Amino acid sequence: MNVREGNAKLLALCEEGWDRLYPQEALRVTVGMSTCGRAAGGDEVLEAVEKVAAEKGIAIEVREVGCRGWCWAEPVLELQIPQGPRAVYGHVEAADVERILRLGSERKVAKAKLCGITYRDRFELLDRWVELAPEGPEDIESMPFMAHQTRRLTAAWGHIEPWSLCEYAAVGGYSAMLNVAYGMSRIGVINDIELAGLRGRGGAGFPTGVKWRSLYENESKQKYIIANADEGDPGAYMDRSLLESNPHQLIEGMVIAGFVLGADRGFVFTRSEYPHAIEVLNRAIGEAEQAGFLGKDILGRGFDFTIEVVCSAGAYVCGEATAMVESMEGNRPSPRIRPPHMSERGLWDAPTCVNNVETLANIPIIVKNGSEYFRSIGTPESPGTKVFSFVGSIKHTGLIEIGMGMSVRKAVEGIGEVMDISAYHPEESISAADVAVQIGGPSGAVLPLELDGLTLDFEGLRSAGGIMGSGGIVVLGRESCVVDIARYFLHFSLRESCGRCVPCRDGLKECCDILDRVVAGTACENDLHHLETLCRYISDTSMCGLGKMATTPAKSSLRYFRDVYQRHLEQNCPTMVCKDLMHFEIIAEKCPPSCTTCGTSCPTNAIVGHYGEAFTIKQDLCTKCWMCTSQCPYGALKVLPEPYCKED
Amino acid sequence: MNIIIDDKLCEFDATATILSVAHANGIEIPALCAHKVFGKAGACRICCVEILEDADGAVLEEPELVPACSTGASTALRIRTRSPRIDENRAITVDLLRKRVVDSPAIRELIERYHIYDGPAPYNADGVDSCVAPRTTEEADEAGHDGCILCGLCVRACKKAGKRALAYYGMGDETRIVKPSYKGNTACDECGICRKVCPTGAAERIETLAYGE
Numbered sequence: 001m002n003v004r005e006g007n008a009k010l011l012a013l014c015e016e017g018w019d020r021l022y023p024q025e026a027l028r029v030t031v032g033m034s035t036c037g038r039a040a041g042g043d044e045v046l047e048a049v050e051k052v053a054a055e056k057g058i059a060i061e062v063r064e065v066g067c068r069g070w071c072w073a074e075p076v077l078e079l080q081i082p083q084g085p086r087a088v089y090g091h092v093e094a095a096d097v098e099r100i101l102r103l104g105s106e107r108k109v110a111k112a113k114l115c116g117i118t119y120r121d122r123f124e125l126l127d128r129w130v131e132l133a134p135e136g137p138e139d140i141e142s143m144p145f146m147a148h149q150t151r152r153l154t155a156a157w158g159h160i161e162p163w164s165l166c167e168y169a170a171v172g173g174y175s176a177m178l179n180v181a182y183g184m185s186r187i188g189v190i191n192d193i194e195l196a197g198l199r200g201r202g203g204a205g206f207p208t209g210v211k212w213r214s215l216y217e218n219e220s221k222q223k224y225i226i227a228n229a230d231e232g233d234p235g236a237y238m239d240r241s242l243l244e245s246n247p248h249q250l251i252e253g254m255v256i257a258g259f260v261l262g263a264d265r266g267f268v269f270t271r272s273e274y275p276h277a278i279e280v281l282n283r284a285i286g287e288a289e290q291a292g293f294l295g296k297d298i299l300g301r302g303f304d305f306t307i308e309v310v311c312s313a314g315a316y317v318c319g320e321a322t323a324m325v326e327s328m329e330g331n332r333p334s335p336r337i338r339p340p341h342m343s344e345r346g347l348w349d350a351p352t353c354v355n356n357v358e359t360l361a362n363i364p365i366i367v368k369n370g371s372e373y374f375r376s377i378g379t380p381e382s383p384g385t386k387v388f389s390f391v392g393s394i395k396h397t398g399l400i401e402i403g404m405g406m407s408v409r410k411a412v413e414g415i416g417e418v419m420d421i422s423a424y425h426p427e428e429s430i431s432a433a434d435v436a437v438q439i440g441g442p443s444g445a446v447l448p449l450e451l452d453g454l455t456l457d458f459e460g461l462r463s464a465g466g467i468m469g470s471g472g473i474v475v476l477g478r479e480s481c482v483v484d485i486a487r488y489f490l491h492f493s494l495r496e497s498c499g500r501c502v503p504c505r506d507g508l509k510e511c512c513d514i515l516d517r518v519v520a521g522t523a524c525e526n527d528l529h530h531l532e533t534l535c536r537y538i539s540d541t542s543m544c545g546l547g548k549m550a551t552t553p554a555k556s557s558l559r560y561f562r563d564v565y566q567r568h569l570e571q572n573c574p575t576m577v578c579k580d581l582m583h584f585e586i587i588a589e590k591c592p593p594s595c596t597t598c599g600t601s602c603p604t605n606a607i608v609g610h611y612g613e614a615f616t617i618k619q620d621l622c623t624k625c626w627m628c629t630s631q632c633p634y635g636a637l638k639v640l641p642e643p644y645c646k647e648d
Numbered sequence: 649m650n651i652i653i654d655d656k657l658c659e660f661d662a663t664a665t666i667l668s669v670a671h672a673n674g675i676e677i678p679a680l681c682a683h684k685v686f687g688k689a690g691a692c693r694i695c696c697v698e699i700l701e702d703a704d705g706a707v708l709e710e711p712e713l714v715p716a717c718s719t720g721a722s723t724a725l726r727i728r729t730r731s732p733r734i735d736e737n738r739a740i741t742v743d744l745l746r747k748r749v750v751d752s753p754a755i756r757e758l759i760e761r762y763h764i765y766d767g768p769a770p771y772n773a774d775g776v777d778s779c780v781a782p783r784t785t786e787e788a789d790e791a792g793h794d795g796c797i798l799c800g801l802c803v804r805a806c807k808k809a810g811k812r813a814l815a816y817y818g819m820g821d822e823t824r825i826v827k828p829s830y831k832g833n834t835a836c837d838e839c840g841i842c843r844k845v846c847p848t849g850a851a852e853r854i855e856t857l858a859y860g861e
Contacts, residue, residue: 315819332816337690337718499798499816499823501691506744509821510780530780537740540713540733541693 001300003182010169010178013291017170021080021160026059027104028080031092032158034067034244035276036237040074041093048094049077049101056098058105066245066280068158069399070145073115076158079104088140090115116140145396148414150377150385153361154401157245163283165291168248174293176364177252177259181299186260189367190216196371197383198363202228202319202356203440203469204545205382205458214343215261215353222350223263225254229270229277229357230324232316233441234492236472238387239357241399243270243277246361247284251307253360255294256367258305261353266307268357269324271314278309285309316442316496320544321346321354323498334498335544356470358387377403382457386471390416392437393477404457408437409449411456412475436476436561440469442489442496443549445556446482449475465556467549481577482561483568486553487515493550504547507538511554520580521571521643528565532558576641579624583644588614590636598628598637619644652726660721667695667716670729677729678738678762680745680754680847681799682717686808689800690718694741694758698734701726713737738762743780748793750785754847755797796850798823802842811835814842817857826857 001009021028031037031046046064053060070076073090079100080086087109089100096113103110109117118140140146160167168174180189194209215223227250231239242250254266270278285307288294296304315333317323322336325347346352362384366374375383382404391397394416402411412418418435435449439456445466447454454464461468476485494508514531517523535551535558542548558565567574573581586598586607591614599607599615606622609615614636629637651658653666653675660669665688670677680692698711705725713733714723728734745755783791798816803825806814813836817826827836834856842851 334816337688339720494820497820497823499818499820500689500800502693502741502744502797505798505821505823506747507740510744510747513781533736534740534780537737541696541715541737541741543690543693543715 006178006182006299009291010174013166013169013174015170017160017164017166017168020061020063020164020167021170022082023061023080024082026061027082027101028061028063028078029053029101029104030063030065030078030080030159030161032067032070032074032076033064034158034241035274036067036071036241037074037076038276042075044094045075045077045092045097048097052098052101056102056105058101060101063161065158065160066162067241067399068245069154069241069401070115070158070396071398072145072396073398076115078159079109081107081109085109085117087117088115089113116143116146144417145398145400145415148406148410149401150403151401152365152385153242153249153358153387154245154399157241157399160246162245162247162280163287165248165284165287165293168246172368173248173364174252176367177255177293178299179367180256180259181301181303184367186216186262189256189260192366192371193363196366196374197381198359198366198374199382199458200356201358201362201386201471203443203467205468208355208359211343211353211355212257212261215351218343218351220351223261224347224350224352225257225261225263225266226321226324226328226347226352226354227254227266227268227357227360228319228321228324228354229268229274230312230319231470232271232319232496233470233472234489235391235438235474236389236441236470238389238399238471239270240274240277241389242357242361242387243268243274243281247281248288249361249364250281250357251284251288251294253363254307255298255305256363257353257355257360259298259301259303263353264304264306266305267310267328267347268307269310269312269318269328272311273314278311281309315498316492317498317544317546320546322544324354325352332498334500335546337543358471379405379455379457379459381459386456386468388456388471388473390473390475392473392475393479394418394475402456405455405460408439408447408451408454408456408473411473412437412449416475418475418477435478436480436482436485438474438476438485438489438553439472440467440552441472442493443467443546443552444469444472445552446476446485446561447556448560451560465559466552478575479577481573481575482557482564483515483518483573484577486557487512487519489553490515490550493546497546497550501541501543501547503538503541504543504550507534507542508547508550510534511538511551515554518565518568519573519578521568521578523569525569528558528562528569571643572641574641576639581643582624582639582641583619584617584622584624584628585638585640586615586617587636587638590634591615592634595634597631597633601627601631603627649722651721651724654727654729658721662722664721665717666697666714666719666721666724666727669721670716675729676762677716678758679717680758680797681801683801683804683845686801686804686845688717689804690715691798691800692741692745694738696734696737697727697729698731699724699727740780743782745797747780747783748788748791748797749795749848749850750783750788752795752797752848792824794824794850794853794855795848796825797848798825799847800825801845801847802851802854805841805845806836809839809841811837811839813837814854825854827854829856829858830860832858832861 033042077089077092100110156171190212198208199205229239312318318327318333323333327333342352378384385401387401438446497504499505514527535555538551539548576582593612604621606618658669658673679695681689695716696713697716803814
């Protein structure tokens with residue numbers, strides 16, 4: 001196959017995909033069916049779509065798609081009207097489908113549950129369609145959730161069918177691979193990546209170009225590429241969404257990596273907890289192999305490359321490159337001593353390139369558009385965009401892709417919008433400014449939202465004492481206690497430690513013991529000093545990244561929220577999360593004799609009393625689940641931010 | 649090649665580690681898990697030393713702490729084996745190990761031989777006493793550590809002897825060393841090398857992990 005034939009093949013695929021994306025006659029209906037969509041009820045919506053179309057005789061083309069990052073709006077349904085706009089609906093229920101499809105078949109946009117509309121080409125006038133949806137359809141790009149985002153990597157997520165090769169080709173896929181196979185020199189690709197300044201998206205931010213160059217210069221005959229999709233951070237799911245929404249991005253990136261670095265085998269190391277992602281990825285690999293974009297003699301260039309999916313057995317430490325390689329070889333996942341580095345001796349003693357899936361998925365973007373385009377957003381040190389998963393007490397949870405260097409405050413307030421949950425707490429407990437963010441999972445820091453100069457890039461987070469991590473942002477509003485969060489993450493790291501080196505295994509245990517005491521209100525001032533010393537010791541002496549970074553949540557919360565720790569020493573948890581430091585009481589005057597709501601709602605039968613008189617709480621049975629407070633219609637339950645003391 | 653350890657100029661060949669160079673030149677660095685024959689594990693972290701000048705001769709602003717057992721001597725030009733930071737780290741490590749094995753002759757010997765701080769008075773700059781809450785023998789027994797400090801010498805020795813009868817099991821602070829036994833079959837032939845290398849005598853009590861039944 002020569003250049004011309006290769007181009008013709010891709011063009012044919014593009015046209016096929018274009019016809020699928022924008023059918024001439026039928027309505028194209030897509031339902032978000034990634035893990036989040038399914039959990040929210042995507043299955044029922046999809047079923048309803050097929051049923052309604054069959055009953056009403058509406059010509060439709062149904063596609064299961066991945067996640068567009070709008071987790072707050074799942075299940076999401078997208079409707080493409082032939083030669084018309086594309087409408088996106090959120091929170092769709094099976095009952096809504098009928099109306100959406102019926103109006104759609106009349107080339108109208110139903111306005112109920114409509115999130116926004118967009119156009120295949122943006123020259124078309126928005127006004128033409130406004131009358132069809134009188135409330136004024138919002139352009140998707142200008143929605144508050146989308147306006148601050150720069151969607152490059154995620155542009156096609158939730159739009160194209162994840163495993164479909166031709167739909168990916170229709171949105172510009174595989175053209176970078178063609179460039180590399182026929183035109184660019186191998187070193188040219190590495191130069192481009194170095195100029196673009198791409199840094200590892202897995203957390204440490206190591207320059208990808210440097211890593212690739214050292215592998216390129218290694219003359220070993222056998223090399224391997226590993227895509228790291230073993231994302232175990234609580235609250236992070238970018239890698240899963242990438243695999244479920246557009247796995248061809250990763251495949252293309254890996255083929256380019258294989259071609260440039262001279263490797264003929266690639267592995268995607270993912271988690272067994274992601275069955276749907278594995279299914280989608282395998283299907284995509286199958287399509288790519290069938291088209292000759294993967295396997296033997298790719299594009300007639302005499303270059304072989306295969307991709308295998310490897311499933312982790314579930315240890316968090318497998319995300320560390322050396323432990324991952326140990327695990328793939330069939331051993332206990334315990335980090336290796338470095339040096340030698342992975343690029344010298346990795347999997348089965350061959351030079352191995354381990355990159356995060358998001359890093360690899362960025363490669364086609366750089367190759368296709370050049371380093372200038374990649375650098376056009378982000379900071380000089382951290383160029384490009386980064387996908388973050390956005391969870392916690394915000395209205396718009398989901399995946400966001402923003403140019404690096406955006407301030408955390410802008411992201412949280414502009415894109416996420418902090419939830420107001422003041423009803424939970426009495427006014428005196430904590431001010432609204434006390435919103436904290438936890439960035440980067442168990443190795444990341446707990447930082448105040450109001451911190452000056454806190455930006456979402458490698459340098460900004462490092463100077464604040466945190467790390468980027470894989471990119472999970474947890475917004476901690478007034479319902480989360482920073483000490484409790486630090487304690488949770490340290491316990492997580494301890495549980496997931498491989499148990500080999502003393503500081504990580506025994507030192508973390510000691511830290512956890514101290515934090516347990518703080519949360520229980522039995523700690524003293526000395527404990528905080530000890531905690532600080534231990535944190536420094538653990539990050540000083542641990543063997544691998546997991547141990548070195550494991551104390552960051554404790555260290556950062558001690559640095560920025562010392563007052564909260566101090567109040568715990570005084571047996572007071574300002575947010576009333578720590579269960580040992582609060583209790584409930586029933587105000588007898590407010591409790592009407594004929595109501596038994598709290599008693600029946602209590603799961604542990606801790607609320608007792610007789611019909612006709614005020615109920616009382618048996619404190620030793622109470623598990624502090626807040627059920628009674630949320631059920632009481634009279635506001636008779638009072639939360640006291642202090643431990644319960646038995647009356648003598 | 650040359651390296652300066654504690655102001656002493658030492659010669660070494662390319663494959664040597666900092667620990668082996670130091671020991672060859674009579675400079676003492678405490679080490680628990682490294683072994684001349686059975687290799688390094690990088691587990692005890694008590695051999696950590698500070699790099700003052702890296703291989704390019706650049707003076708580091710903040711000395712870099714590295715384990716002497718698993719760092720090649722060629723990665724630095726000048727290192728030191730004692731400093732307040734190193735001493736404090738060693739004291740904490742010893743305290744943490746003593747939580748596992750309250751009264752072990754091996755650790756006592758380590759403390760005495762290398763003058764690691766041992767006692768109730770402050771051992772760090774802040775004037776704070778030991779940050780590790782001590783434990784009694786009974787409490788340590790209750791925690792189920794069985795006197796093992798998880799240096800992994802027995803596992804490595806067993807592997808070197810060609811048997812691979814021992815393995816790490818569990819995660820985090822519940823990690824322990826077991827002898828897996830599949831349907832009553834184990835690779836162990838009671839050669840006793842694990843008991844010979846064990847610094848604390850815990851290898852006498854390695855539990856058998858039966859599975860496959």
